[in-house]
Amino acid sequence: MDLQFLRPLFDGDGDVASVHLDTSRGTADSDKQIELRWRAARSALAEQGADADALAALDGVVGGARDVPGPQGEALFASGGRVLAVHTMSEPPSGDTAVNLPVADPLPLALDRDHQLAHVVVAVDREGADVDAYPAAAAAPSFQRTFNGSTLHITRVRAGAVSHAAYHRRSVNLWSENTEQVAEDVREAAAEVEAAVILIAGDPKAIGLLRDHLTARPPRGRTVYVEGGRTDQSAIDVLRASVDEAMHEAMIESHRAVLDELEATLAGGHGLQGLAPVMEALSQGRVETLLLAADRADDPELVGSRRDPMAVVSDATALGDDATTFTAPASALLLRSAVHGNAKFTELLPGTRCADGVAAMLRY
Structure with a gap:
């Protein structure tokens, strides 16, 4: 992040x-x-x-x-x-x-932002869809499209009579045309926010048609089918709950991929764990990604400098005659150094064993 x-x-x-x-x-x-x-x-x-x-x-x-x-x-x-x-x-x-x-001291904010992914939410039915695209960390969508298509003869009648065949074909064709336009909206929305996940819910028939159109020209991001829809408040409430659950699972998967990368860099000598080595690497601008555990209950006080915002040390004497030194919790100073060193950030998920709950992947 x-x-x-x-x-x-x-x-x-x-x-x-x-x-x-x-x-x-x-x-x-x-x-x-x-x-x-x-x-x-x-x-x-x-x-x-x-x-x-x-x-x-x-x-x-x-x-x-x-x-x-x-x-x-x-x-x-x-x-x-x-x-x-x-x-x-x-x-x-x-x-x-x-x-x-x-x-x-923005660690809770950084953790919350780190849990969020750019995503698109699609609620589709036989008449069209609502397509909302959310950049990471956005409370409101940056892209919204409500498409109701042509409602002429959209409701299918009971099958059986030969005289109804053309009527049925007209209805199916409209469903297909509507979902084709919805698919284009989904592609546009996913591209706009660089979506990691596309979540689709609604009428099973409409979802099936939309799936066919998206399969032909896949949008950016991984597609996940969830419960809920847009027909009434109950369906919308189910949609929100299922979206929240699916996004949490997507976040966990994303973090596991980063932690797998950390494990590989530690094994290859391009990663560090523990406060002392990570502090030194941050001060030198060598950190590509800083990783911190959310539980900082035992966070020690470290020394920072107003003159050098990347400096993080355990003893002020290490900064020589710098008269601008001050003490603050480790997490705050590590994040400050990471910001000024243009490093990225990822949470060390609970259960990840790392010295001091601190690790880093290095640029060099």
């Missing part, structure tokens, strides 16, 4: 307030619950010495995506009275966090 979306968080010189909140919207009192969570986070930041202007700036933007129902989270960052970034997260963080540090 590209980390450059985090760069604005690491370009300043002052302390940064970093907040990750559960902003799920699924109950009548969601707004009140979010308000209470923010109030607790704000109090914690104030106790840590957060700048009053930064807190006031966050007051004006906190609250999550109000038009996105269901589970979600929000990551917010502010410094010196200025909001640095606000990001909607696809899932709530494992727990609300609010820290004021010399550097931004």
Whole structure:
């Protein structure tokens, strides 16, 4: 995963307030619950010495995506009275966090973004389809196409009578024409967002016709057939749940591929594990991909530098006469160094055994 979306968080010189909140919207009192969570986070930041202007700036933007129902989270960052970034997260963080540090602490946000893949959702029936394409980490689609085709004689009648044969053929032809256009929409949508996965649900007959058209000219990405549709709210709810499940499985598969690559690079001498060697490689700009475990409960404090944002050391004396050094949690400094070194990021999935929960694949 590209980390450059985090760069604005690491370009300043002052302390940064970093907040990750559960902003799920699924109950009548969601707004009140979010308000209470923010109030607790704000109090914690104030106790840590957060700048009053930064807190006031966050007051004006906190609250999550109000038009996105269901589970979600929000990551917010502010410094010196200025909001640095606000990001909607696809899932709530494992727990609300609010820290004021010399550097931004965006690990929960990075993990959430790392779990997301560009994808296309297709709900198809006998009259057409809804095609929505989502870039990675987008709460709303960047491509939307609703196609209802020609509804003339679209409903088939009971088979049997010879006099109905032409009527039936007309109906089948319209289904085929509609799904041919839907297939073209799917190809366009998948290309626009560089989709990793295409998820298709709906009427079995229409799905079969769409499958035939897509097989003839496959779109970008892997096609997965899921439950649900667009006929009513119940079908839409089933579609969302099955899409979430399928995307989680796709994420796991994607991560396993990266971890297989890590295993090969470690065996071939082009990978590292453990804090000390990874810190050194990041400081030298040799890291192609940084890998971190999500559980950083035992994260040590390391030393960073405002003068050299790629430097990460365990002892300030290693940076000589640098008067801009400061301490911060390892994960925050490792991510900062990775951003400035143009390294990518991937989570070390639970159960992956790696020294200190840290690894790196090297450029050279």
